[in-house]
Amino acid sequence: MVGITLKGLYTLLVSVSFLSPLCAADAVSDLQTKGRAAVDAQIAKSTTCTKDKLQVRKEWGDITAAEKKAYIAAVLCITKAPSKLSATTYPGAKTRYDDFVAIHMKNTLQIHGTGNFLSWHRYFTWAYEQALRTECGYNGTQPYWDWGRWASSPETSPIFDGSDTSISGNGIKTTHSSNGMKPAGSGGGCIEKGPFKNMTVNLGPMAALPDTTPPKNPRTDGYGYNPRCIKRDISNYLTNRDATTAKIAALITSSANIATFQNTMQSGTGVHPAGHFTISGDPGSDFYVSPGDPAFWLHHGMIDRTWYIWQTQDFANRQQVIAGGTSMMGGGKAQSLEDVVDLEVLNVGGKSYKIKELVSTVAGPLCYVYE
Numbered sequence: 001m002v003g004i005t006l007k008g009l010y011t012l013l014v015s016v017s018f019l020s021p022l023c024a025a026d027a028v029s030d031l032q033t034k035g036r037a038a039v040d041a042q043i044a045k046s047t048t049c050t051k052d053k054l055q056v057r058k059e060w061g062d063i064t065a066a067e068k069k070a071y072i073a074a075v076l077c078i079t080k081a082p083s084k085l086s087a088t089t090y091p092g093a094k095t096r097y098d099d100f101v102a103i104h105m106k107n108t109l110q111i112h113g114t115g116n117f118l119s120w121h122r123y124f125t126w127a128y129e130q131a132l133r134t135e136c137g138y139n140g141t142q143p144y145w146d147w148g149r150w151a152s153s154p155e156t157s158p159i160f161d162g163s164d165t166s167i168s169g170n171g172i173k174t175t176h177s178s179n180g181m182k183p184a185g186s187g188g189g190c191i192e193k194g195p196f197k198n199m200t201v202n203l204g205p206m207a208a209l210p211d212t213t214p215p216k217n218p219r220t221d222g223y224g225y226n227p228r229c230i231k232r233d234i235s236n237y238l239t240n241r242d243a244t245t246a247k248i249a250a251l252i253t254s255s256a257n258i259a260t261f262q263n264t265m266q267s268g269t270g271v272h273p274a275g276h277f278t279i280s281g282d283p284g285s286d287f288y289v290s291p292g293d294p295a296f297w298l299h300h301g302m303i304d305r306t307w308y309i310w311q312t313q314d315f316a317n318r319q320q321v322i323a324g325g326t327s328m329m330g331g332g333k334a335q336s337l338e339d340v341v342d343l344e345v346l347n348v349g350g351k352s353y354k355i356k357e358l359v360s361t362v363a364g365p366l367c368y369v370y371e
């Protein structure tokens with residue numbers, strides 16, 4: 001290499017190392033932009049989702065401090081509102097927030113590794129967003145966590161930095177083992193800083209991993225009252241390995257059909273477990289009780305966004321499609337677009353919907369896009 005000093009070479013390598021993530025960071029957004037015309041075309045034909053009703057979901061890092069605080073205030077509000085579930089059946093569900101945890105627990109084995117995984121969680125996340133709006137006066141939309149954008153250091157991202165505009169930070173550093181999905185990180189204990197430092201999880205555990213030591217629930221079904229702090233062990237091990245922007249883009253572009261897309265997403269090295277186990281702890285790594293950590297909703301906002309972008313690459317042919325069964329344990333019938341998603345006390349406007357009504361974010365009851 002002629003005319004370049006060692007110092008110059010070092011400077012070049014450093015500049016490339018900074019430029020590469022920035023270039024890669026555009027890959028998923030480019031796919032999103034590419035598909036937007038098809039979405040707008042559907043809106044133009046819709047009688048239920050019109051431009052004046054359209055909501056826009058954004059990444060946490062792209063909303064203002066005031067918008068973040070408004071979202072946080074609404075979440076704190078719903079953690080103080082009373083439960084609408086039966087106190088006999090769900091004695092541990094004390095708050096409206098607990099209702100979301102309990103309904104997820106009840107359906108866990110029928111909504112993971114199944115044909116309704118994407119549609120069920122789409123309605124679930126939208127129902128949460130609507131509850132924040134109608135029950136707690138929130139005027140915004142559900143933000144999402146772009147795993148790839150913060151892959152190198154999620155714990156210092158604006159999502160988890162522990163500031164008053166974050167979803168709270170890491171857990172207090174404790175000695176703990178690996179959870180089997182990643183090495184033990186620098187957290188492990190109760191959330192140390194931020195708006196949700198004093199929030200409790202009241203239900204579960206049901207499938208706690210070795211790195212957490214939550215007290216046993218008084219009921220075998222996990223619905224007993226078992227208040228405890230939220231624990232986290234955030235690190236970059238899984239985001240760097242499985243949830244980079246390049247990996248997200250490859251998931252979208254390399255999945256020719258819905259079966260490949262959803263199976264790859266949920267595989268052991270997929271973006272779905274990567275997000276959950278990046279948060280880790282209790283209840284974050286317990287797939288029954290994981291909505292008990294408020295970071296769950298930003299993670300599943302990104303799950304939904306990734307599906308949305310995959311759909312828009314061939315919008316006409318990627319909506320009314322389904323694959324998979326009705327139980328993660330195997331057996332049972334094949335999932336159908338006619339199957340109903342019923343969230344019980346969480347149903348928006350008291351309505352359950354068929355899967356075929358939830359496959360587009362700009363049709364049926366839904367009217368939102370991602371930026």
